[in-house]
Amino acid sequence: MPPDHRVYQIGEAMPRSDALGKATGAEKFSIDTYGNDLLWAGVKRGGVPHARIRGIDIQAAQTTPGVRAVLTARDVNGTNRQGVIRKDQPVLADDRVRHCGDAVALVVAESSAALEAALDRIVLDLDPLEAIFDPEAALRDDAPLIHPDHAGGNTLFHATIQNGDPQQALSDCDAVVEGCFDLPRQAHAFLETENGWALADDEGRLDITVSTQTPFRDRLEVAEALGLAVDRIRIRAPFCGGAFGGKDGITVQSLLALAALSCPGRPVKMWWRREESFLAGVKRHPARLYYRLGADRDGTLKAVSARIYLDTGPYDHLGGVVAALGLEHAGGPYRIPHADLAVWAAYTNNPVSGAFRGFGVPQVAAAMESMMDMVAAKLRICPLALRRKNALVRGDRCPAGVTRQGSVGLLECLKTLEAHPLWKEREHWKASAGPNTMRGTGIACISHGMGYGPTVPDSATAGIRLMDDGRFEVMAGVVDMGQGNAAAYLQMAGDILSQPPGHLIPVLPDTDKTFPSGSSSASRTTFTYGNALIGAARALKERIFARAADALMVSDTSALILVPGAVRHLATGREITLSRLGMFLNPAERFATYHYRAPVSGEAPHPDGNLRLHGFPHSIFSHAAHLVRVEVDALTGQVSVPEYLGVNDCGRILNPQNFSGQQEGAVVQGLGYALYEEVIADKGRMMTRDFTTYIIPTALDAPKIESVAVALAEEAGPFGLKGAGEIGIDIPLPAVANALFDACGVRLLKFPMTPERILTALVKKDAP
Numbered sequence: 001m002p003p004d005h006r007v008y009q010i011g012e013a014m015p016r017s018d019a020l021g022k023a024t025g026a027e028k029f030s031i032d033t034y035g036n037d038l039l040w041a042g043v044k045r046g047g048v049p050h051a052r053i054r055g056i057d058i059q060a061a062q063t064t065p066g067v068r069a070v071l072t073a074r075d076v077n078g079t080n081r082q083g084v085i086r087k088d089q090p091v092l093a094d095d096r097v098r099h100c101g102d103a104v105a106l107v108v109a110e111s112s113a114a115l116e117a118a119l120d121r122i123v124l125d126l127d128p129l130e131a132i133f134d135p136e137a138a139l140r141d142d143a144p145l146i147h148p149d150h151a152g153g154n155t156l157f158h159a160t161i162q163n164g165d166p167q168q169a170l171s172d173c174d175a176v177v178e179g180c181f182d183l184p185r186q187a188h189a190f191l192e193t194e195n196g197w198a199l200a201d202d203e204g205r206l207d208i209t210v211s212t213q214t215p216f217r218d219r220l221e222v223a224e225a226l227g228l229a230v231d232r233i234r235i236r237a238p239f240c241g242g243a244f245g246g247k248d249g250i251t252v253q254s255l256l257a258l259a260a261l262s263c264p265g266r267p268v269k270m271w272w273r274r275e276e277s278f279l280a281g282v283k284r285h286p287a288r289l290y291y292r293l294g295a296d297r298d299g300t301l302k303a304v305s306a307r308i309y310l311d312t313g314p315y316d317h318l319g320g321v322v323a324a325l326g327l328e329h330a331g332g333p334y335r336i337p338h339a340d341l342a343v344w345a346a347y348t349n350n351p352v353s354g355a356f357r358g359f360g361v362p363q364v365a366a367a368m369e370s371m372m373d374m375v376a377a378k379l380r381i382c383p384l385a386l387r388r389k390n391a392l393v394r395g396d397r398c399p400a401g402v403t404r405q406g407s408v409g410l411l412e413c414l415k416t417l418e419a420h421p422l423w424k425e426r427e428h429w430k431a432s433a434g435p436n437t438m439r440g441t442g443i444a445c446i447s448h449g450m451g452y453g454p455t456v457p458d459s460a461t462a463g464i465r466l467m468d469d470g471r472f473e474v475m476a477g478v479v480d481m482g483q484g485n486a487a488a489y490l491q492m493a494g495d496i497l498s499q500p501p502g503h504l505i506p507v508l509p510d511t512d513k514t515f516p517s518g519s520s521s522a523s524r525t526t527f528t529y530g531n532a533l534i535g536a537a538r539a540l541k542e543r544i545f546a547r548a549a550d551a552l553m554v555s556d557t558s559a560l561i562l563v564p565g566a567v568r569h570l571a572t573g574r575e576i577t578l579s580r581l582g583m584f585l586n587p588a589e590r591f592a593t594y595h596y597r598a599p600v601s602g603e604a605p606h607p608d609g610n611l612r613l614h615g616f617p618h619s620i621f622s623h624a625a626h627l628v629r630v631e632v633d634a635l636t637g638q639v640s641v642p643e644y645l646g647v648n649d650c651g652r653i654l655n656p657q658n659f660s661g662q663q664e665g666a667v668v669q670g671l672g673y674a675l676y677e678e679v680i681a682d683k684g685r686m687m688t689r690d691f692t693t694y695i696i697p698t699a700l701d702a703p704k705i706e707s708v709a710v711a712l713a714e715e716a717g718p719f720g721l722k723g724a725g726e727i728g729i730d731i732p733l734p735a736v737a738n739a740l741f742d743a744c745g746v747r748l749l750k751f752p753m754t755p756e757r758i759l760t761a762l763v764k765k766d767a768p
Contacts, residue, residue, distance in 0.1 A: 007564060008494025008501065010719050013657035016487040017501055018239060029241045030211040033197040035267040039068060040115045041259035042270065044105040044122045045280065046097030049349035049684030053096055055125035056105055064121060066114030069262040071106040076258065078227030082250045084217070085614070086156070088147060089315040091225050091254040097126060098146055098314035099349055100685055101280035108259045108268060133684055135311040135346035136288065146314050146347040156312050157320030157345040159327055159611040161400050164338035169303035173294030177374040181291065181367040182750040184678040186284035188356060189696050192241025194251040194281055195271040198260035206257050209236045213248045213479050213520040215509045225254045237509040240481035245355030246282055247481070248521050249317055274690050282317055282354030283679050285310040287363040293371040299381045301390045303338035304399055306330045308364065310345045310353070317354035319345040324614035325449065326360030331399025332368040333410050333447035333623060334390040339399035349684045355521060357666070358729045361448055362673065366751065369444035369734030373741065383738065384423070387445050388414050401605030402617040407712040407722070409649030410445060413625035416647045416708055417443065422627055429629065438632040440743025444731035445625045449618030450723035451524040451598050458524055458598040461515035462532035464493060464540050466590040470565050470578035472497060475507040477514035478529045483725050484658045485525045489533055491655055492718065496537040498562040515593065523622065523723025528598050530718035535594030543592065547584050551576050599716050620714065622722045623649040626731050630739040637759030639675055639740065641703040648727060649710045652720030659724060663707040666728025672697045674733035675752050
């Protein structure tokens with residue numbers, strides 16, 4: 001059957017609808033938007049980690065040939081503050097510079113050359129202030145304040161969770177292990193750096209095309225920061241050339257809007273080069289974690305203590321939400337009756353930290369899953385058996401006190417992993433290593449909460465329209481940043497309406513054409529928007545059947561079915577095409593919408609309202625158990641990863657091909673976090689400026705990855721699915737750390753596990 005006539009079906013592996021257009025270059029991204037009479041915009045950045053702004057001399061820049069505008073904070077008419085929870089980041093710095101990448105002045109010019117010349121001629125008069133670069137030191141009473149007006153000092157967010165009597169329980173345990181873990185700053189390394197295009201008409205209405213994860217929220221933030229009416233701003237979000245959380249918040253949007261308003265009638269483009277993206281874009285939170293874990297001699301986990309410090313940089317940028325999610329997952333997916341968990345997100349003068357795929361869970365998983373193997377080694381228990389013995393099942397409470405509800409497939413994941421040849425044959429594989437090569441196998445487990453939590457509504461509104469030619473438009477206000485959710489939406493609608501790919505047209509996020517549907521984040525897009533789309537598609541289907549029954553002069557709609565391009569009456573075989581049927585429907589009848597709000601946990605395991613505001617607790621969790629094989633070169637400390645197994649409980653799989661792609665990409669990104677990637681800042685100054693010194697895995701570094709789905713349908717999910725976008729990145733790091741220990745007996749607590757660190761540990765281990 002020709003591909004265009006193959007009707008979409010749920011559960012079938014099908015090519016993504018956007019694949020060909022992206023492969024051929026036909027699909028356009030934000031970065032491809034130009035236009036006639038284009039202006040270029042860019043910013044002068046502070047260049048120092050902390051200083052009071054005494055003056056900004058822009059006269060020389062203003063007289064540079066080709067310059068159309070030079071703007072500072074004085075030209076911002078709104079609050080000049082951006083942020084989701086705490087609005088603390090200026091569009092243009094007004095009173096002080098808080099990190100080297102702070103934007104201080106904005107230039108609009110006829111060419112990129114004129115732009116660069118003008119930026120070089122801006123002179124900043126800065127009074128250096130004492131800076132702080134360590135998150136624990138930032139919390140001391142005598143630390144210099146990043147935001148003197150913040151009542152919490154340098155504490156952006158702090159929360160504790162206690163259950164049982166953890167200190168007494170730890171003292172009573174037969175085995176207690178402890179460790180201090182240091183996790184690095186990680187760059188998103190997306191192909192399409194932060195960029196956008198904007199045009200202000202003569203009446204001041206803004207049209208912005210931008211690479212973002214959050215177009216509707218962006219519109220609200222831009223309006224407030226610049227003092228504009230929300231309905232005067234249109235934001236379009238085409239397919240995003242990668243984001244991974246790095247565009248879950250304002251990047252260029254407010255700057256672009258300000259630039260366009262200064263030059264009405266002319267399009268303005270801002271495009272951060274890679275160096276600027278490293279300097280000013282957000283990164284994964286560096287973390288320091290102090291853990292203690294105790295168990296009885298039979299392997300029953302009894303108590304866990306965790307102290308988690310996150311370096312959020314100088315601005316919130318979802319840092320409190322990252323901290324809250326990390327805290328919720330800090331005890332792992334295990335039954336541990338006694339828990340003492342605490343987290344701090346601290347302001348520093350380091351580069352800005354923010355959302356990154358995993359959202360705080362990879363940091364705590366790195367520590368907790370290493371601790372699990374450390375306990376197993378101390379008790380001489382198989383690490384898989386230890387996890388099976390303590391794995392959460394439905395009805396259990398996790399260490400944070402949250403009851404597991406719905407589908408809980410962690411035990412099934414572990415059983416599947418245990419039966420796999422990579423596990424069963426691990427000792428033989430290890431023993432067959434060649435000269436100067438050490439082999440090891442490691443495992444790790446995780447659960448990952450999905451959605452926004454109990455306070456912020458996790459909702460979406462879907463729209464679907466029958467077009468004049470009999471095709472359907474699917475209107476999605478949630479961004480596809482490369483994960484394939486737009487293709488999944490077409491597959492879902494196509495299954496309900498029995499249509500092939502060529503009969504469904506995606507309408508990408510556009511605040512004038514689509515409906516608010518939340519951010520592309522939190523492993524929630526297909527779950528939340530998918531449920532809305534099912535409601536809309538089914539409503540339109542019923543409407544089509546009612547009108548088709550009239551047209552075919554039949555009384556019973558139960559004998560009607562949709563086929564590609566038509567409605568068929570089974571009893572008589574008669575059909576009416578969808579294009580002809582559209583003539584019987586007025587425009588309102590051809591359009592259906594449905595609003596859906598995701599379920600939330602009814603529990604209140606902790607009385608802290610601020611913790612609840614930041615997303616605690618969650619109600620639906622995906623689960624996974626992963627295995628990795630590593631080979632260590634005894635002479636150089638170099639680690640290679642030949643094979644990787646991911647067993648995931650993400651509910652029913654809608655498209656196995658897309659699911660495998662998601663998991664493989666997440667695993668490789670997680671292996672980069674484990675072995676290579678570290679953004680280095682020295683006293684707040686960015687030392688890692690581009691890909692010459694920031695090493696990410698390539699195709700040659702990627703192992704053979706097998707992705708296995710434990711397909712336990714989630715009752716609340718669309719067609720039974722759960723979130724799958726983040727769980728694959730959560731545990732490659734601890735799995736590799738555990739495999740490294742199995743291979744050569746060294747336990748690293750500082751990451752990434754570079755050859756230098758491994759070789760140093762080997763030398764120390766073998767020293768007399």
